[in-house]
Amino acid sequence: MFATPEEAELAFYDALERADLPRLMQVWAEDEEVICVHPGGLRVVGLHAVKESWQEILANGGLRIRPSMTVSSHSMMGAVHSLIEQISVKSADGTEVAHCYATNVYHKGPTGWKLVMHHASAAPVEAGMLDLHDKPGLLH
Template sequence: MFATAEEAELAFYDALERADLTRLMQVWADDEEIVCVHPGGLRVVGLHAVKESWQEILANGGLAIRPSSPTVLHSMMGAVHSLVEQITVHGTESTEVAHCYATNIYHKGPTGWRLVMHHASAAPAQVDAFELQDSPGLLH
């Protein structure tokens, strides 16, 4: 279904934005060992539990999440994407922006690349802090 891990990742964030649970679950591997950790939440394990957790989150509509600053580790059968998610929440009186660090792990199987783990946690509120910590040091 997904020819690359990057293609699966684009579909993941697109499905979240559209609140499309069916499309979202097509990105996930059809496996009971999948894992999802939402910011500040408990570890959710298994296809049914992961689906229920996203169903609850998407019940209020789509999520405006912009992934950025990816660091990608790739092999023939697996890929790990570490990135920063910028989440925009439109309230009745104001708009707020929060940041999360996210790790998405993909495996390549007979049906292409599928998500097997998504782990997101709160990141510092100061965007400048990303630049200080996310840039590798120069080796001499």
């Protein structure tokens, strides 16, 4: 269904915004070894448990999450994306923004690329600006 892990990732975040649980679950691998960790939550293991966790979250409507600053590692059959999620939440005081660090792991199977793990955790407001990166050495 998804020709690349990037395609699967776009479908994942689009389904979250639309609160489209059937579409969201099309992104996940049909495997009992899938794993999801929501910010501040417990580890959820297995396709049925993952579906129930998203169903509970999406019962309140869609999530406005903007993925950014993706760092990717790809191989022939797997991909890992580390990114920053910018989450916008409307409240009585206006729109509030929170950040999460997220890791999405994809495997390539007979039906294309599928999500096998999503792990998100709270990140500081300055996420991205203060992240540490290797700096190339100086040549003398």
